[in-house]
């Protein structure tokens with residue numbers, strides 16, 4: 001029974017599943033907003049598809065010369081119907097634009113972050129810098145994060161997704177992520193956290209996110225960057241603030 005009930009509490013999707021079509025489970029408010037917007041627009045999409053195809057097929061079915069050789073010969077213009085099919089789409093676009101811009105500006109906002117992390121894309125791995133903390137020698141904490149080769153994988157680790165050094169972040173903290181590239185353009189993308197930022201050499205891109213629960217969240221480089229583009233995954237582990245500080249202590 002316990003095992004059966006635990007089915008409803010289990011988070012299945014912190015890594016992609018084979019042949020998955022839907023979203024991964026959200027772990028950040030930003031991604032929850034993206035899923036909600038997707039569902040809102042999906043509603044309009046279904047309504048529009050049904051009404052357009054219904055109109056199209058009924059016109060083809062009823063108004064053809066085989067069925068009515070003479071009756072519709074002079075039916076060439078209708079002002080009312082023209083007005084309806086011009087104004088209605090405009091109203092629908094406005095209805096879609098409002099929630100879209102709302103989410104866009106909400107996600108763009110960076111208000112007093114607790115922590116700043118810089119992620120740098122290289123051919124072909126990611127490196128991280130945490131400048132809020134210094135090591136004993138006075139430098140910022142920085143480390144490289146390489147994909148684990150298949151031969152090094154342990155039971156429970158994901159092929160092409162797990163890395164040697166995960167990025168550790170605290171839960172329930174506003175984190176500022178600054179992304180750049182060291183050589184060519186990469187893209188820092190973690191679906192369950194709603195992150196996707198281009199890593200452009202000579203440019204700093206910024207985003208803010210908050211992880212709502214502990215766990216490990218996987219992503220991949222999302223801008224084709226060379227032969228091993230598919231082998232530079234991202235793994236972020238969200239832990240309690242206490243565990244995060246312990247990790248910082250061990251890293252510095």
Ligand SMILES: [Cu+2]
Nearest residue numbers: 221223225229
């Ligand atoms: Cu890439």
